[in-house]
Amino acid sequence: MPNERLITLTPLPQHVEQRPGELILRSPVGVAADSGAAKAADLLRVELGRATGLRFESADEAAAQLILRTEAGDGEHYRLEIEAQRAVISAPQAGLIHGVCTLRQLLPAANWRSAPLPGMTWSAPACVIEDRPRFGWRGCMLDVTRHFAAKQTILRFIDLLAMHHMNRLHLHLSDDQGWRVEIKAYPRLTEIASHRPHTGLGFATSPNDPNDGTPHGGYYTQDDLREIVAYAAARGIMVIPEIDLPGHSRALTAAYPEFGCFPDKTIEVGTYFGISSDLVNPLPHTIAALETILEELLAIFPAPWIHLGGDEAPLDPWRNSPAIRAHMASLGVENAEAMRTWFTAHFAEFLAAHGRRLIGWDEIIHYGGLAPDSAIMSWRGEKGGMKAAAAGHDVVMAPVFPTYFDYAQSDSADEPLAIGQSITLEDVYAYEPSARWNDKSTFDKVLGVQCQLWREVILDDAHLEYMAFPRLCALAEVAWSEQRSDFDAFRARLAHHLERLDHYGVNYRPLEGPHPWQKGGTGRKAYQMRFNIKEALAWLDNWAESGEPPAEHRSE
Numbered sequence: 001m002p003n004e005r006l007i008t009l010t011p012l013p014q015h016v017e018q019r020p021g022e023l024i025l026r027s028p029v030g031v032a033a034d035s036g037a038a039k040a041a042d043l044l045r046v047e048l049g050r051a052t053g054l055r056f057e058s059a060d061e062a063a064a065q066l067i068l069r070t071e072a073g074d075g076e077h078y079r080l081e082i083e084a085q086r087a088v089i090s091a092p093q094a095g096l097i098h099g100v101c102t103l104r105q106l107l108p109a110a111n112w113r114s115a116p117l118p119g120m121t122w123s124a125p126a127c128v129i130e131d132r133p134r135f136g137w138r139g140c141m142l143d144v145t146r147h148f149a150a151k152q153t154i155l156r157f158i159d160l161l162a163m164h165h166m167n168r169l170h171l172h173l174s175d176d177q178g179w180r181v182e183i184k185a186y187p188r189l190t191e192i193a194s195h196r197p198h199t200g201l202g203f204a205t206s207p208n209d210p211n212d213g214t215p216h217g218g219y220y221t222q223d224d225l226r227e228i229v230a231y232a233a234a235r236g237i238m239v240i241p242e243i244d245l246p247g248h249s250r251a252l253t254a255a256y257p258e259f260g261c262f263p264d265k266t267i268e269v270g271t272y273f274g275i276s277s278d279l280v281n282p283l284p285h286t287i288a289a290l291e292t293i294l295e296e297l298l299a300i301f302p303a304p305w306i307h308l309g310g311d312e313a314p315l316d317p318w319r320n321s322p323a324i325r326a327h328m329a330s331l332g333v334e335n336a337e338a339m340r341t342w343f344t345a346h347f348a349e350f351l352a353a354h355g356r357r358l359i360g361w362d363e364i365i366h367y368g369g370l371a372p373d374s375a376i377m378s379w380r381g382e383k384g385g386m387k388a389a390a391a392g393h394d395v396v397m398a399p400v401f402p403t404y405f406d407y408a409q410s411d412s413a414d415e416p417l418a419i420g421q422s423i424t425l426e427d428v429y430a431y432e433p434s435a436r437w438n439d440k441s442t443f444d445k446v447l448g449v450q451c452q453l454w455r456e457v458i459l460d461d462a463h464l465e466y467m468a469f470p471r472l473c474a475l476a477e478v479a480w481s482e483q484r485s486d487f488d489a490f491r492a493r494l495a496h497h498l499e500r501l502d503h504y505g506v507n508y509r510p511l512e513g514p515h516p517w518q519k520g521g522t523g524r525k526a527y528q529m530r531f532n533i534k535e536a537l538a539w540l541d542n543w544a545e546s547g548e549p550p551a552e553h554r555s556e
């Protein structure tokens with residue numbers, strides 16, 4: 001009989017061989033780790049110590065039950081060998097954490113609790129596992145602007161990403177509806193731009209739509225973000241910050257109207273959604289301010305990647321502002337499109353001078369101005385990604401279908417509020433990033449894949465977990481595993497894997513459909529269908545040929 005825990009590993013490992021017998025951890029558990037493995041060993045001691053109540057002590061290899069050995073080189077691959085007497089994880093430094101993750105999946109799922117259950121035996125089946133990721137970028141984007149996520153929510157989310165061998169957390173920190181990062185040089189960003197008086201109900205696109213009448217907001221101090229970065233790094237996860245420019249800047253320009261296109265215009269932090277015309281201007285005083293903001297951001301986030309957004313920016317405000325027109329003339333820049341090229345080029349150079357790389361949504365490939373090492377996140381389907389790859393840029397695949405997890409998980413009206421109908425677990429699992437890639441010779445520019453949790457209509461933490469899980473388990477397997485199974489086999493494995501989420505207390509959507517308390521009902525979370533995914537794909541595909549959003553999809 002194959003051991004259940006071995007055959008329910010999620011995402012599926014490259015190679016698994018079951019051996020006879022099992023390892024039973026007994027207090028005190030000796031842990032041997034070389035200096036390169038010290039951090040992974042610390043994490044194992046802290047997390048397993050809390051969940052199991054076992055005592056973990058340093059030991060030499062001869063006496064140890066758990067051995068972590070650092071191999072030379074890079075990469076996230078690992079080898080885990082479990083025998084009756086001991087478990088050995090051998091990996092380059094970045095791979096050790098994945099060996100620890102798999103070891104945890106082989107122990108009783110209760111090791112994802114925060115305190116020990118009585119009467120547990122902490123056993124793991126004897127085996128040899130050789131494993132490596134398919135893609136180096138296995139990401140998740142959290143929109144913390146439209147609805148704020150408390151710091152603890154992000155830390156918890158990091159635990160769940162780590163459970164699935166995910167390694168990138170992209171934080172969408174600024175948008176029309178809120179600015180979420182403390183910037184010491186610009187205090188009004190937190191005083192004014194970090195909150196709004198109310199939020200339009202559903203996917204409201206006008207100030208005249210009904211709203212909830214409740215203030216909403218929040219921000220992270222720089223120390224909060226440093227804590228998040230360090231917590232994620234300890235779990236093998238890089239945090240990539242996004243400041244969305246030049247569009248989606250209503251909150252920024254509400255706080256500092258002089259950075260907007262019409263300084264006399266009264267701008268308020270967004271209370272409804274859609275594509276706004278509140279862009280930052282590209283004038284020298286604004287460019288200098290954005291550099292100051294980015295310098296503070298770079299001091300918080302050590303990631304080589306800085307995401308500068310670039311999506312959904314109608315350029316009419318740049319065309320219509322006399323000051324911007326005069327500035328373009330003084331630079332010899334012909335039109336607003338060329339000014340966008342200048343804008344991207346400027347910040348690509350700025351980031352390069354600080355040793356970082358620019359990444360942005362796929363509109364930016366349309367305008368150009370990228371540095372050779374800039375990268376594209378392809379969201380309007382594959383076209384932007386293919387164009388960028390052909391031009392030699394790295395690409396992260398984040399297409400609306402099937403990586404936008406703000407779409408409902410089924411067509412049933414029982415689903416809670418979602419942006420549209422629907423992206424199922426099966427859709428996510430079936431996603432093959434290369435399938436629609438025309439020139440396969442450029443597919444090696446694809447760094448990986450990422451799911452998106454846009455939060456216009458994801459209202460609270462429970463709702464967030466419901467939309468994320470279990471689709472994130474499927475995305476993780478797409479991103480990690482070269483050994484993907486068919487959907488039915490995945491679904492059967494997932495039924496067991498979900499026990500791990502149960503112990504952690506995740507509000508996932510059961511495979512059979514929502515629990516009664518997860519349904520949308522008729523209140524604030526009542527299901528509404530704003531977008532049908534198939535219709536959305538048709539207009540996104542059209543739009544992907546150009547930069548500016550179609551007029552009918554702008555909110556004001």
Ligand code: ACM
Binds near residue numbers: 311312379
């Ligand atoms: C996006 O969905 N506007 C990147």
